[in-house]
């Protein structure tokens with residue numbers, strides 16, 4: 001599993017730009033490969049770390065070994081499946097902007113921009129709600145096991161990715177007393193202590209997402225970051241998984257579509273307005289493009 005794209009686990013950078021693209025009609029496979037090589041050449045591992053992932057349509061153009069369906073949650077959330085995801089991570093805004101603009105120019109008219117999000121690490125890795133986000137992630141080798149496709153499975157060494165632009169209603173969330181906000185998340189606000197099983201409300205976010213399925217913990221590797229302006233803001237949810245179905249299951253748990261039918265209370269205060277999932281191939285695959 002040594003050939004994963006290093007940006008997936010690289011947490012050095014506070015500034016991030018996420019670019020979602022659609023493939024322009026009539027673009028040849030050769031033109032796509034040329035454009036992707038130009039994008040990947042921008043990766044300098046220091047000021048501009050670039051991670052790429054493909055939607056199902058573009059993936060089937062580049063690789064015939066396995067396919068996967070476009071994002072859908074049976075109409076429960078906005079499904080806006082894109083063709084190409086480019087994630088630029090940088091130490092400062094200047095490099096993030098330079099990197100994103102260079103990506104945009106390298107793709108030229110072969111791809112059209114569906115979403116561009118300027119995101120950032122907020123305080124000590126908090127979501128805009130003020131809660132620490134990412135602390136429940138698996139660590140070390142367990143992170144790799146959760147994020148990377150294992151031996152014997154199609155896409156081994158790569159990773160499935162879920163991205164969602166969530167828009168928060170911060171005023172509504174902040175109107176709750178802190179103790180109630182903590183019951184929405186399932187952790188304390190100041191120091192992020194997880195509630196015990198007895199304390200955990202059935203509709204708390206951590207209660208819905210810290211879950212086993214057929215005895216297998218449904219762990220994923222989350223890299224969500226806040227974005228926004230004073231008038232529209234929220235979280236760009238981004239997570240990596242060894243299997244696509246894990247995302248589907250977790251979202252179904254959040255939207256009350258499985259098991260006990262309980263809906264995650266977090267969805268009262270935030271709404272996904274864009275959702276795609278992707279496959280991020282290995283570095284070896286990308287080097288051979």
Ligand code: HEM
Pocket residue numbers: 127129131132133134135136137162164166185187205206209210211218219220222235237247250251266270
């Ligand atoms: C508005 C969007 C979201 C926000 C603000 C948010 C925020 C949080 C926070 C504050 C935590 C607790 C801290 C931590 O464990 O890192 C958490 C945990 C978690 N979230 Fe989310 N989340 C969002 C959406 C999602 C989505 C869409 C999924 C899955 C598809 C998800 C999966 C998880 C998982 C797996 C955990 C860790 C549970 C555990 O094992 O302890 N989250 N999230």
